[in-house]
Amino acid sequence: MNKVFSTVAAAGLLAGLVVAAPAAAAAPDFDPAPIAWGACTSPSLQKAGAQCGFLQVPLDYANPSGAKISLAVSRVRHTTAQSQGVMLVNPGGPGGSGLGLSVLGKYVPNHAGDSYDWIGFDPRGVGASKPALSCDPGYFGYDRPGYVPNTPQLEQTWLASSKAYALACAKNGPLLEHMKTTDSARDMESLRKALGQRQINYYGFSYGTYLGQVYSTLYPQRVRRMVLDSNVDPRKVWYEANLGQDVAFDRNIKIYFDWIAKYDNVYHLGTSGDAVEDLWYAEQKKLAQHPAGGVIGPDEWSDIFLQAGYYRFGWEDMAKAFSGWVHDGDWQTLKKLYDNTDTPGDDNNFAVYNAVQCTDTQWPTSWNKWRADNWATYYRAPFETWGNAWYNAPCLFWPAKAGTPVTINGAKVAGALLIDEELDAATPFAGSLQVRKLYPASSLIAEPGGTTHADSLSGDACVDDQVADYLATGKLPARKPGNGPDAICAPLPDPVPAQP
Structure with missing residues (x-):
């Protein structure tokens, strides 16, 4: 499932035999042309004094003299006398636009980001890069068939819809065959060369941590400093990762319902988490028969509240919308x-998500396996299981050949700062522990009890000050024996709504 994280505006994932890094990196060499920097069209980038341009890279790195595509790139330059080099940023997804993240440096405390050139970019197929992927812009409409396939007709409807979407993606032509994470990692290496840098620094969130893992495995000598926030578990790319998410999101939505119940004097939705949960499912059942405003059915209801499982940001807005619908019939806020x-009418994020995940590795080809695994998970975790299954179901029919993921190996990486909240649902905490194990020169900051996904540089001084120290000096928290975290920070507190 893909919900994009942006630190600047938080809402905005995841093997068999694997290919060793040297073989994966053995494509013919490519020397990119320098980027012709000019004005940015984005008002926020203009305000930040950013420069924008395009980087031309091979469609297929096995044929570097062949067809080319263009990546949209932005840059906010360092303001100090001495530069610490470039800092590439990826917000996650796959499919997230990173072009606007060149402004991220100003969020690093103590001006520790000022000595870097911050580089935002839209990965291949994304956003302003050319060409941008799209398969069926109207795929995310309103009042769609219910996610839970409790009749054979519903199951066949979703399978047919998933197949039609996958086949519609074939119109993107050869690009679809070259959308793997390894392709984006090689694009990062081309970006390094185009910027004239011996090494890069890197800041990745969510899926961006996996891109960082792949890049640093293929090009360990090119990594100077690296921050990975909310780590993908490289052992579970991608089918098992999604099943694990389902259980974690079910836990987190219960935490959210408990929070709503705590403020029953504000929202009037129930005095216990169980009561709020029962009401939530009762309203979802009603919406299957009578969509709110004719547009918000049971699927849209699930998608709205999925955000509460990702972030504490927005908890109040969602609770107000829940209450407004139950007590006043306000469907406009839900919409x-x-x-x-x-967003109906825009499937770029979804198209890229599938193009990457469906070809990074081979998904199960038997629908019987998908059905059995998802029903077994649903009975434990009904909140998001089938919504997540159908989000990924185009991989059953994807019209491009799947590859084999790289064996992640950080043994030669000079250092990395890992960050994760221990109740992160999108990238469960076990992934960060595994990455710590694979990167012996890394340190992990954990936030026990935190449910927010990928929220460093969002105001938690304990976390953000350690990020600043690392970026300023290269100093990591002291690594502790064993396979636990190396530093502990309290997560940001739960929001407190205004009292009536």
Whole structure:
């Protein structure tokens, strides 16, 4: 499942035999042309004094003299006398636009980001890069068939829809065959060369941590400093990762319902988490028969509240929308929240998500396995299981050949700072522990009890000050024996709504 994280505006994933790094990196060499920097069209980038341009890279790195594509790139330059080099940023996804993240340096405390050139970029197929992937812009409409396939007809409807979407993606032509994470990692290496740098620094969130893992495995000598926030578990790319998410999101939505119940004097939705949960599912059942405003059915209802499992940011807005619907019939607010998460008329994010995940590795080809695994998970975790299954179901029919993921190996990486909240649902905490194990020169900051995904540089001084220290000096928290975290920070507190 893909919900994009942006630190600047938080809402905005995841093997068999594997190919060793030297073989994966053995494509013919490519020397990119320098980027012709000019003005940015984005007002926020203009305000930040950013420069923008395009980097031309091979469609297929096995044929570097062949067809080319263009990546949209932005840059905010260092403001100090001495530069610490470039800092490439990826927000996650796959499919997230990173072009605007060149402004991220100003969020690093103590001006520790000022000595870097911050580089935002849209990965291949994403956003302003050319060409941008799209398969069926209307795929995320309103009042779609229910996610839970409790009749054979519903199951066949979703399978047919998933197949039609996958086949529609074939119109993107050869690009679809070259959308793997390894392709984006090689694009990062081309970007390093185009910027004239011996090494890069890197800041990755969510799926961006996996891109960082792949890049640093293929090009360990090119990594100077690296921050990975909310780590993908490289052992579970990608089918098992999604099943693990389902259980974690079910836990987190219960935490959210408990929070709503704590403020029953504000929202009037129930005095216990169980009561709020029962009401939430009762309303979802009603929406299957009578969509709110004719547009918000049970699927859209699930998608709106999925954000509460990702972030504490927005808890109040979602609770107000829940209450407004139950007590006043306000469906317009629900629609606004839905449009902010699954925007009808724009499938670029979804198209890239599938193009990457469906070809990074071979997904199970038997629908019987998908059915059995997802029903077994649903009975434990009903909140998001089938929504997540159908989000990924185009991989059953994907019209491009799957590859084999790289064996992640950080033994030669000079250092990395890992960050994760221990109740992160999108990238469960076990992934960060595994990455710590694979990167012996890394240190992990954990936030026990935290449920927010990928929220460093969002105001938690304990975390952000350690990020600043690392970026300024290269100093990591002292690594402790064993396979636990190396530093502990309290997560940001739960929001407190205004009292009536």
